[in-house]
Amino acid sequence: MSTAEPEATTEVNGSLPQQRRTYSIGELARMFEVTPRTIRFYEQEGLLAPERRGQTRIYHEKDRVRLKLTLRGKRLGFSLAEIREVIEMYDAMPDGNARQLKRLLEILADKRSNMERQLEDIRLMQRELDDVEMRARDVLARLAKE
Amino acid sequence: MSTAEPEATTEVNGSLPQQRRTYSIGELARMFEVTPRTIRFYEQEGLLAPERRGQTRIYHEKDRVRLKLTLRGKRLGFSLAEIREVIEMYDAMPDGNARQLKRLLEILADKRSNMERQLEDIRLMQRELDDVEMRARDVLARLAKE
DNA sequence: CAAGCACTTTACGTTAACGTCAACGTCGTC
DNA sequence: GACGACGTTGACGTTAACGTAAAGTGCTTG
Missing domain, CATH: 1.10.1660.10 (Multidrug-efflux Transporter Regulator; Chain: A; Domain 2)
Structure with a gap:
């Protein structure tokens, strides 16, 4: 069409x-x-x-x-506003001035550190889940024996 | 209490x-x-x-x-409600019945797959960021040359 | 050509996760 | 004993991210 x-x-x-x-x-x-x-x-x-x-x-x-x-x-x-910011800058890139581009790089670095933190959070959270799951299985097993 | x-x-x-x-x-x-x-x-x-x-x-x-x-x-x-759900079940674990425990395991599995997805999302997003950053640096370099 | 379906705009409603403000109690201290 | 810092309970306000309902347009299909 x-x-x-x-x-x-x-x-x-x-x-x-x-x-x-x-x-x-x-x-x-x-x-x-x-x-x-x-x-x-x-x-x-x-x-x-x-x-x-x-x-x-x-x-x-x-x-x-x-x-x-x-x-x-x-x-x-990410909030929609944050996402939009990146999208807008991306679109404006071809004719972006230096200040804008540096700002974009800043934002990207920010997002990046955010991700790093999330990765760490996920690892920690997965351990917690492992732990909780283990205990739960223990209790279940004990229930089964009686 | x-x-x-x-x-x-x-x-x-x-x-x-x-x-x-x-x-x-x-x-x-x-x-x-x-x-x-x-x-x-x-x-x-x-x-x-x-x-x-x-x-x-x-x-x-x-x-x-x-x-x-x-x-x-x-x-x-995670929403506060989700977090509370896990916390409550965790607290109730010692004397939890089998049904509750299995429900807990379900929830945990759910969180887990959620994390897997997030991990994948993060990897993909990082690539995007790499890509955008490269382009931005390119444009910057070109600007510097003129 | 009427019915149905997908699309449109406008506008008000809703929920989560707090912020903000008022009005008050309780210390320590100057 | 007044003051400031910190704590308390309401209660109403706010923002983001949609949901939902009303009322209309446009196609195509039996």
């Missing part, structure tokens, strides 16, 4: 420059298990900017990728 | 059974960089149950550990 623009195929698209697919909001919602409302909300928050055919939104690969990254960010506890 | 039990020193307390320290709400707040309000809120939500000396709350090591685990859980994106 897409009005067929030349389109810069400079995508991160591994090796399949085709796939001229587009998605409706419903399709996208189902494939990521969110509601259309959520997707519209993300647009309103500046995280997505789908094409429009009249009233109707038309999503391309680029939008799908963004949504995917957004949801991943969310699972990692 | 256990009124002074002998206390099972089976704590995860590495090797220092002493340290009979207690903390005021303010101390605890400062050490974890949260507000007293937050700590009271956690109590209201059933995550903490400090001793009382008159009106005043007195926190022991046990409470401090709980708070630490709670905050860690939060950083990993």
